[in-house]
Amino acid sequence: MSRRGEQARAVEKRAAILNAAIKLLLDEGLRGVTHRQVAAAAGVPVGSIGYYYSTREKLVVTCLEKLFDERRHAFKHVMGGDVDLTDPVQFAESVVDIIGCGCVERTRNVVYAFVESEREEGEIRDYSEQVLAELHKMITEMMREAGIEGLSASRVAQIAIGSAVTEMHRDAPVAAVTDLLRLAGA
Secondary structure, eight states: OOHHHHHHHHHHHHHHHHHHHHHHHHHHOGGGOOHHHHHHHHTSOHHHHHHHOSSHHHHHHHHHHHHHHHHHHHHHHIIIIISOTTSHHHHHHHHHHHHTTSOGGGHHHHHHHHHHHHTSOHHHHHHHHHHHHHHHHHHHHHHHHHTOOSOOHHHHHHHHHHHHHHOSSTTHHHHHHHHHHHHTTO
């Protein structure tokens, strides 16, 4: 077998492992991200997980990094001028999209994953705290772009995250942020 073919298979295997781990993280929470469960979901030997991700902590942090990369991509799209942030509904949709790491449908699961990661020790918790700080910066920048004053990014995030967790309807966070903006006169 050629070296290039081996490398391509290794890249595919690593991607399958990471995708399986992210799916487990979002579907089952941190308890679902074990080397054994990820291996089963990815269809690879357990030893492969340890080869690519020496510890569970490295695997979880890599999952969070991938999700946050998707969040950054969604933020760049929002700030690229395709979204009218002065429109309360479009602003709210954009906030929820960014919290959901580019996928509104998974906002609740992303929130749960990041809340759980705050309870962990070491690198997982440190990364989670960094991600939360960056989320606040993103929302602050969006608010500045939209000309929204009198509200904090923390409050906007709290409303979106709280409604994502407490309401079963997928559009609840968008409605809650829109209502907040209207009440604040934004």
